[in-house]
Amino acid sequence: MLSLLSSLLSLLFVFLISCCIITNHFSFRPLSLLKLLGVIKFTASRDDDDHYKRDEGTYVVGEEELQRELMPRHVAVIMDGNRRWAKREGLLTSQGHEAGAKRLIEFSELCFKLGIHTVSAFAFSTENWGRHKIEVKCLMSLIQHYLKSKIQYFQREETRVSIIGNLTKIPESLRQTIHEIEEATKGYKKKHLILAIDYSGRLDILRACKSIVHKSETGLIREEDVDEAMIERELLTNCTEFSSPDLLIRTSGEQRISNFFLWQLAYTELFFSPVHWPDFDKGKLVEALVSYQRRERRFGCRV
Ligand SMILES: *[C@@H]1O[C@H](CO)[C@@H](O)[C@H](O)[C@H]1NC(C)=O
Ligand SMILES: *[C@@H]1O[C@H](CO)[C@@H](O)[C@H](O)[C@H]1NC(C)=O
Secondary structure (H helix, E strand, O other): OHHHHHHHHHHHHHHHHHHHHHHHHHHHOHHHHHHHHHHHHHHHHHHHHOEOOOOOOEEEEOOEEEEHHHOOOEEEEEOOOHHHHHHHHOOOHHHHHHHHHHHHHHHHHHHHHOOOOEEEEEEEEHHHHHOOHHHHHHHHHHHHHHHHHHHHHHHHOOEEEEEEOOOOOOOHHHHHHHHHHHHHHOOOOOEEEEEEEEEOHHHHHHHHHHHHHHHHHOOOOOHHHOOHHHHHHHOHHHHOOOOOOOEEEEOOOOOOOOOOOOOOOOOOEEEEOOOOHHHOOHHHHHHHHHHHHHOOOOOOOOO
């Protein structure tokens, strides 16, 4: 009898202690419970609300319906606003870039789910070398860390990853990681993520010109062989089947091309969003796609 009583008492004790810990925890940080619930709600709604009805010709994401046959095949994105987002949130610039990298993974995941074949992202422009040395170094090591840590993820997702740009000035270790991830994923055909690092649209065209002149000098081609298709083959975007983006998204209120793809954007639909890149969530992407699907694309023709 006594032993039963004592075990009951000790059970009660354990119960009270854990209650104390829990209430303490939540009374000091009431937000964390709300945050936690928010996260749970978010993950739950992610699976419940979205139906990717491929066979019926539409995708239903949240409240919106997207036409499968009007889906862009290649979406390009200029991810602006990481720094401004960090500043607004009272975080470090590097944390802004980190949030931006995470957002890119989510963004491309959703694009691929919706049947988009190629996603290309302007991660670092040639002009970005002009930024503060420490920030450039941070950005480079973030890109390297991210690529390295995601190799298995991209293999699991069967996503091919290509990195385009000059790549002569970037750190040797990053170059190695790039080689690693490209080799590990080069066999995948259905999804393609292209990261532009130290990329410049003008330099891309310049490279193509040089290569064509070189081929001409060595007698491989003649003037009449040079046409648009040949130039396209010489551009760095020749790694994807769909080298001209159908849709370009730029965030954070900037309305410029900023020396990203120049040749490739000739007939691309442009979508500018005021939100900073780390805030460009599923709803924003769907908004861009709805806007894209409402446009009548003429490719320069009157019809
Ligand atoms: C690549 O960058 C290097 C180093 O800055 C530069 O010398 C070279 O001209 C660039 N090449 C091209 C094709 O952009
Ligand atoms: C693709 O572009 C690269 C870089 O300009 C070039 O070296 C390569 O030969 C091109 N590939 C094809 C198939 O033309």
